Amino acid sequence: MISVDEALAKTLALATPTGTENVPLAEAAGLMLAEDIVATRNQPPFASSAMDGYAVKAVEVEPHAMFSVIGESAAGHGFDGKVGAGQAVRIFTGAPVPEGADRVVIQEDVTRRGNLITLETELDSATYIRPLGDDFSVGDRITAPRVLSAGDIALAASMNTPEVTVAKRPEVALIATGDELVMPGEAPGPDQIIASNSFGLKAMLESAGAHVRMLPIARDTRASLNQTFDLAEGADLIVTIGGASVGDHDLVGDVTEERGMERSFYKIAMRPGKPLMAGRVGNAAMIGLPGNPVSSMVCGQIFILPMIRMMLGHPTPLTTPKRAKTTVAMPANGPRAHYMRAVLTTDDSGNTVITPLMRQDSGLLTVLSEANALLIRPAHAEAIEAGTQVSYLDI
Template identity: 40%
Template sequence: MLTVREAHARVIAAFSPLPSEIVSVAEAAGRVLAVSPQARLTQPPTDLSAMDGYAVRAADVPGAPATLTLVGQAPAGGSYDQALKPGEAVRIFTGGPLPMGADSIVIQEDTRADGTRITILEAPRLGRHVRKAGLDFSLGATPLAVGRTLTTRDLALAAAMNHPWLSVRRKPRVAILSTGDELVMPGEPVGRNQIVSSSGIAVAALVRGWGGEPTLFDIARDDARLIESCIEAGAQHDLLITLGGASVGDHDLVQGALKAQGFDMGFWKIAMRPGKPLMFAARDRARVLGLPGNPVSTMVCALLFLKPAMERMLGQPGDLVRTQPARLAVDVKQNDQREDYVRSTLGHAADGSLTVTPHAVQDSSMLSVLAACDAFLVRPAHDPARKEGDAVRVVDLRTLQPF
């Protein structure tokens, strides 16, 4: 059996960045940059006032009080276009450009006005309350890097850089195929030997949340020709996800259908828990990731393998999910030959350090346990028994929306 890292390496090696497309900056939230936009201007374009008050020459007010002569004003969107002479002041408002010769702002609270006579009650420091030209960014700057998933903050910056359009990676198109006579969709009548299918809906939500466009196929019954037809349709997407049909004891219809369609089977068994029956296959540009049928196994494998594959298509590294240190809140037994992702709850010790408590039941069919946990305790293969307080590694699910 492959290790998790070996399987992950094979999966991400099979994917490359998708082509780019142009979208409106207003519609680019959550998209991944394909080209880093260059600032088309300098911001601010000139020295501006950061406060309402008076633009002065600091040399004219070496101490306070001092009296200057008001000669004009510079509102935001307007300007005083003459050079400031010794002993002069200009009324200025936030965002207004500094007149030539001015180098400081005295806020209005520190002044007293009597007609054109402005008494300065507190001497300004040189450059006080002045936003220098280029303080935010300069012409040609590239503060947003290729491969960045754009936030609303990034969109505000791109818009300020005078970009109405951005070049982003096309969203990965991901087909999702659940197989099995035992499955019915939520809301349908449930037969005596049937269960409600949840994995396809969950994977579709993950694909959408990770920046892709999911296509959820109808459940394919256990019919070889039907499954072959569905696989052929799914292969027209950037990635086909199959759910179930590859475990030991299944009819192996999915593997058989893939082989009949000319796919090379990369692997179909991983040394991990949950999720041992993970499958990967390829044919020309078509890629198929076969996730286990048990819903918890589906979700864990999606996090470890589907998410990195999508990231690679979006021009990102596709690294394995990050872990962080924590300390055991209870003793745990020795682990076997499979890397284990143990559903757990996080807490904090008296000193504030992170602690982790595994759930008592770890059955891979129990979605209630998965929904209740906020972490995976990651136990390496053959990990020895551990005691309360021992250092371990965890995946903090609270940081992995929409998971």
């Protein structure tokens, strides 16, 4: 048996970046920026007003001072002239501050009669002017790699970026295998069940930025498996579900070997989980997941999500587990790391706490659906009291 960390190093080494493509900025949220975005302008492009008010000379500002209003500067329509002594220009938020003025008096501090304004008794001291380039200047960058947030998208727009270069979504071909499987909506025979892992994995991998092709269910024959593998052509990653164990009926290993895969088979010291098959076949990485529903989802989370992030050029493909206090005592753990289905809640002081679910049998999708975290009990962990900090992964 190898440790989860060793297995992660081996599976991550199979993943290679999938290249880049250009997409319109409006479609880029959540994608992995692959090339820096560079500002081609200054923001603001001119000294601009931070408030609605009157632009004047700062030295002339004092209680009860009077100014004559000589014009107006609105957003998009600046004032062409120059502000002289005793003069003011009506100005709005975001509008250019006219030449000669170096302070905006906010409208709340002004009384206006016709074209004359009088300042109030109590004035604050702020200038309410945003200097040219206060936000960013030509050449400033949004650096890659990063997952583009809504805030990044707004900033990129402001930098005048109609299109951005992002990592291509990795193409994943999902192959569920087994004579026992039928698709949802079909009528299963007496010995059959519904294919569920491929649906769960598609959702999981797409939320991480992959594009997933769900291939037809492969039957337990060489011919059917070969036919399905042919359909996986062009994928960056092929994921098989089922048939990757050492049982007498597991053909996936044989067929992939015939197709030229350098096959590795890892017995990993983890629960849930079985031996994981891993390698490269043609231009694609390949992972063979166990057919057990919860095992396949947990192995997907632990091993395939980091590969997807690696393909996307993520700077830290391995997720650092978070920490929270467990609400219950837990016994010592055996030689295999245990990824327990668990629920995160908030305690009275607003802190996140974690509770493992009662039933950890890896056949129970109901328990996985109820869970929102995997509580990690390391191999050989000692018994702990309620209130002890433990590590977990969000799911």
